[in-house]
Amino acid sequence: MIDNSSSKGCPEPGAGARVAVLLPLPLAGPYDYRAPAGERLAPGLVVRVPLGRREVIGVVWEAPANADAPAVGDAALRPVLAVLETPPVPEPLRRLVDWVAAYTVQPPGAVLRLVLSVPDALMPPRSARGWSRAARDGGAPPARLNEGRARVLAALDEAAAHGQPALVTADLAARAGVTAAVITAMGKAGLIAARGMDGDPAPGPGPDPAHPGPVLSPAQAGVAAELRARVGAGFSVCVLHGVTGSGKTEVYFEAVAETLRQGRQAVILLPEIALATQWPERFQARFGARPLTWHSQVPDGQRRRGWRGVAQGRVPVVVGARSALFLPFPALGLIIVDEEHDASYKQDDGVPYHARDMAVVRARLEGVPVILASATPALETLENARRGRYHLLRLPARHGGAVLPAVTLVDLRAHPPQRWQAGGEDAPFQTGWIAPPLVSAIRDTLAAGEQVLLYLNRRGYAPLTLCRHCGHRLACPNCSAWLVEHRASGRLCCHHCGHQRPIPTTCPACGAEDSLVACGPGVERLAEEVAHRFPKARALMATSDTLGGPKEAAEMIRRVGAGEVDVLIGTQIMAKGHHFPGLTLVGVIDGDLGLAGGDPRAAERTHQLLHQVAGRAGRAGRPGRVLIQTADPGHPVMEALASGDDAVFLETEAAEREAHGLPPFGRLVALIVSGEDPGATQATARALARCAPEGAGVRVLGPAPAPLSLLRGRHRVRLLLKAPRAVRVQPLVGSWLDQVPVPRGVKVQVDVDPVSFL
Ligand SMILES: Nc1ncnc2c1ncn2[C@@H]1O[C@H](COP(=O)(O)OP(=O)(O)OP(=O)(O)O)[C@@H](O)[C@H]1O
Numbered sequence: 001m002i003d004n005s006s007s008k009g010c011p012e013p014g015a016g017a018r019v020a021v022l023l024p025l026p027l028a029g030p031y032d033y034r035a036p037a038g039e040r041l042a043p044g045l046v047v048r049v050p051l052g053r054r055e056v057i058g059v060v061w062e063a064p065a066n067a068d069a070p071a072v073g074d075a076a077l078r079p080v081l082a083v084l085e086t087p088p089v090p091e092p093l094r095r096l097v098d099w100v101a102a103y104t105v106q107p108p109g110a111v112l113r114l115v116l117s118v119p120d121a122l123m124p125p126r127s128a129r130g131w132s133r134a135a136r137d138g139g140a141p142p143a144r145l146n147e148g149r150a151r152v153l154a155a156l157d158e159a160a161a162h163g164q165p166a167l168v169t170a171d172l173a174a175r176a177g178v179t180a181a182v183i184t185a186m187g188k189a190g191l192i193a194a195r196g197m198d199g200d201p202a203p204g205p206g207p208d209p210a211h212p213g214p215v216l217s218p219a220q221a222g223v224a225a226e227l228r229a230r231v232g233a234g235f236s237v238c239v240l241h242g243v244t245g246s247g248k249t250e251v252y253f254e255a256v257a258e259t260l261r262q263g264r265q266a267v268i269l270l271p272e273i274a275l276a277t278q279w280p281e282r283f284q285a286r287f288g289a290r291p292l293t294w295h296s297q298v299p300d301g302q303r304r305r306g307w308r309g310v311a312q313g314r315v316p317v318v319v320g321a322r323s324a325l326f327l328p329f330p331a332l333g334l335i336i337v338d339e340e341h342d343a344s345y346k347q348d349d350g351v352p353y354h355a356r357d358m359a360v361v362r363a364r365l366e367g368v369p370v371i372l373a374s375a376t377p378a379l380e381t382l383e384n385a386r387r388g389r390y391h392l393l394r395l396p397a398r399h400g401g402a403v404l405p406a407v408t409l410v411d412l413r414a415h416p417p418q419r420w421q422a423g424g425e426d427a428p429f430q431t432g433w434i435a436p437p438l439v440s441a442i443r444d445t446l447a448a449g450e451q452v453l454l455y456l457n458r459r460g461y462a463p464l465t466l467c468r469h470c471g472h473r474l475a476c477p478n479c480s481a482w483l484v485e486h487r488a489s490g491r492l493c494c495h496h497c498g499h500q501r502p503i504p505t506t507c508p509a510c511g512a513e514d515s516l517v518a519c520g521p522g523v524e525r526l527a528e529e530v531a532h533r534f535p536k537a538r539a540l541m542a543t544s545d546t547l548g549g550p551k552e553a554a555e556m557i558r559r560v561g562a563g564e565v566d567v568l569i570g571t572q573i574m575a576k577g578h579h580f581p582g583l584t585l586v587g588v589i590d591g592d593l594g595l596a597g598g599d600p601r602a603a604e605r606t607h608q609l610l611h612q613v614a615g616r617a618g619r620a621g622r623p624g625r626v627l628i629q630t631a632d633p634g635h636p637v638m639e640a641l642a643s644g645d646d647a648v649f650l651e652t653e654a655a656e657r658e659a660h661g662l663p664p665f666g667r668l669v670a671l672i673v674s675g676e677d678p679g680a681t682q683a684t685a686r687a688l689a690r691c692a693p694e695g696a697g698v699r700v701l702g703p704a705p706a707p708l709s710l711l712r713g714r715h716r717v718r719l720l721l722k723a724p725r726a727v728r729v730q731p732l733v734g735s736w737l738d739q740v741p742v743p744r745g746v747k748v749q750v751d752v753d754p755v756s757f758l
C-alpha cells in the first residue's frame, strides 16, 4: 500500500529495494517505499519519507504478510528521503506496537504515535552556543572584576568542575544571578569565550544499586529475594500484594537494584497523581540519585533529552505515567506497575489501551519480569494468580510494627450531621456533612496533637446548584452534567469539558433574585464546616485545584510532614501513596459516593479507593483509626472495609461477575458512537445494532444513550459486546465495523476491555 497520488516516473536502474515504512498516522498499515540504491534498511530505522506533498517521519517496519502482491508496482514507489541518526526502534517495541494495534482494534500507526511521542527527539542534538572561560585569562580572575562578573566566572568554574565545559547564556545568567547583558558584555571584553556545545548535556550520576538502603525485615527480605531472582531469568509476572504501609516500594526497589547491577534498564509505572508524592525522594534515598520522570507535564526540553537518553541506553531508570510504557528502551530488564489496580492505567481516548495489561505484554515480548504491586489487586489480576499464570507474593503486615487502622462505619441515618450557624443567632443555618461521631473523633485526635485527613472525592463547593423558586438546575451547555460551584474562584465549572461561567445572581430560567442554592458537599464546603467546628485547627485543602503542579504538591507534603497542618481535606489525590507519620485519623465523608451507576466495577473500585484512603492512617508509631460515613452500612463493600476481611467480598464479587459473564470471566467491547448531529449518531448506532455479531455466546447490548449522553457538544450512544472468554473478539469487531458505513461527523470509538462506562 502506498499513497501514490503524486508518484511519478520509473525507477532508476539499480534503484534500491522495496521497504515497508510505518507512519505515525491512523492508516491501515505500513506503506511501501524505495530504499536508497545499494542500501539495506533494517527494520526499526527511523526515516523521513514523502507522503502526498508532505514529508513525514516513520519507522522501517517488517514487511506485511501480503508483501508478495504489493498494492503499488515498483514503478510507482517513492524514495526514502533520509535515514535519521536516532537509535532504531527496538524489535520488541515494534512487536508491541503491532500487538497493541491488533488487540485494541486500532491502526498500528496510531499506536506508533505513542512511541514517537517526542518528534523533536528524533532530530540530531541541537548545537547551542555556550560560554566558557577565555583561554588567555589563565584561570585567575582579573583584580578589577565587579561582583557580578566574578560570580559569572565562579559559576563557570563550578560547572567545569562538574564536567560541563560550557553553559548557555540563560543558564549561566541564572546561576550567577546576573542579566544576560552582563554576560554579553563579558564576552565582548574577552573575559569569557563563546564555543559550540552539544545540546544534549551528559546526564548526572545515575542511581547506584550499592547505595545503602533501609534494612529489610525478614518478611520483606524474603519477598525481595524472590523478586531479585527473577531479574535476568526471562519473562514472569509477580503480583506483589502487600497491605498498606507494608513496604512494597522498598521491596521492589531491590528488583530495580538487581536490574541496575545487570546493566539493564527499569521502568516503573505509577498513576499520574502518585508521582506527586514522596516517591521520588524515597527512590533517591535508596539509590542516591533521582530517576527520570515521565508524564504529560514534563517540559519539552526535558522530554526531548529524556527520550533520547532512554533510546541511547543512558537513562537506567524511568518512573512515569502509563505513556512511559512506550519509551524505546534498548536494554529493558524490568517493568513495575505500582498501584496496578488503578483505573487511570486505562487510556480512554486515542488508542484505548490498558497500561497494566500492555506492560505484561511488553514484558513477554522483551523476555523480562514484570511486577504488579498493590494493596488491593484488581479482580482480573487475582484471577490470573488463581489460575497460576501470575505468581502471588504477599506482605501481610505493616512495616516496623505499625498496625492496620481500625475501621468503623458511621451510619448516617442513625447519626445525621447537625446543622450549624456561621454567625450569631440570626444567621442562617448551614447543612452539616460531618456526623457527630466523626466530630468527636476529630476533636480527640486534635487534642492528642495528631493529624486528620477528611476525604471527599468532590472538587469545588457544591456539585449542584438549583433555583429554589422554579427548580431549575444549572447544567453545562456542552455536556449532560451539572455545573459545579467553585466558590473560591467565584465560578461554575463543568468537570467534563472545562466550560465555566461566573456564578449568576439571578436564576437564568425564572429571573428570581438570590434564589440559587448549593446542593451537596464539595471539599470547599467541607472546609467551611471544619473552620467553624474547629476554629483553632490549621486546615489545608489538597485537590487538583489547589495543588496545580509538582511544586505545590511538594510544599503540601513538606507542611504536613513538618506538622504545620492539623486537618487535611482532600480528594482522590490524597488517597494513595502518601506517608504521613503524624496522621492517625481518616474520616470518609461520603463512603457511598461511587457505588451508584451501571459500572460493573463500581463496588470493587469503591472498595479499593476507600481501602487505600484508610491506609493513610496510623502508618508509624501511633495506631490509626478510620471512620466511614455511609447511608448503607449493610453494603458488602462497607462490611468488607469494617471487618478488614476482603476475602468474602472478593469471592462474592467474583461469583457475581462470573454469573453475568463479566470480566475477568467474560470479554467486553464497547462501541461509543458520537457526533454533533443526534439523528446521524442514532442512525449509525442503530445500523451497527442491526448487523451485530451473533452466536457462540456473543451478545450485543444497546444502543443506549451513554450516561454522559452529551459530551463537549457531541451526542453519545453506546453498544456493548459481551463474549465468553475463549472468543477472540477482535476479528468479530473488525468485520462488524466493516459492514456499517460511518457518515462524516460521526465517530465510532472501539474500546476493548472498557474500564469507563460513562
Ligand atoms: N525495611 C524498612 N526500613 C525502614 N523503613 C521502611 C522499611 N520498609 C518500609 N519502610 C517505610 O515504611 C513506609 C511504608 O512503606 P511503603 O510506602 O513502601 O509501603 P507500601 O506498601 O507501598 O504502602 P502503600 O500501599 O500504603 O502506599 C515508608 O515510609 C517506608 O520508607
Ligand SMILES: [Zn+2]
Binding pocket: 476, 477, 478, 479, 481, 494, 495, 496, 497, 498, 499, 712
Ligand atoms: Zn461540559
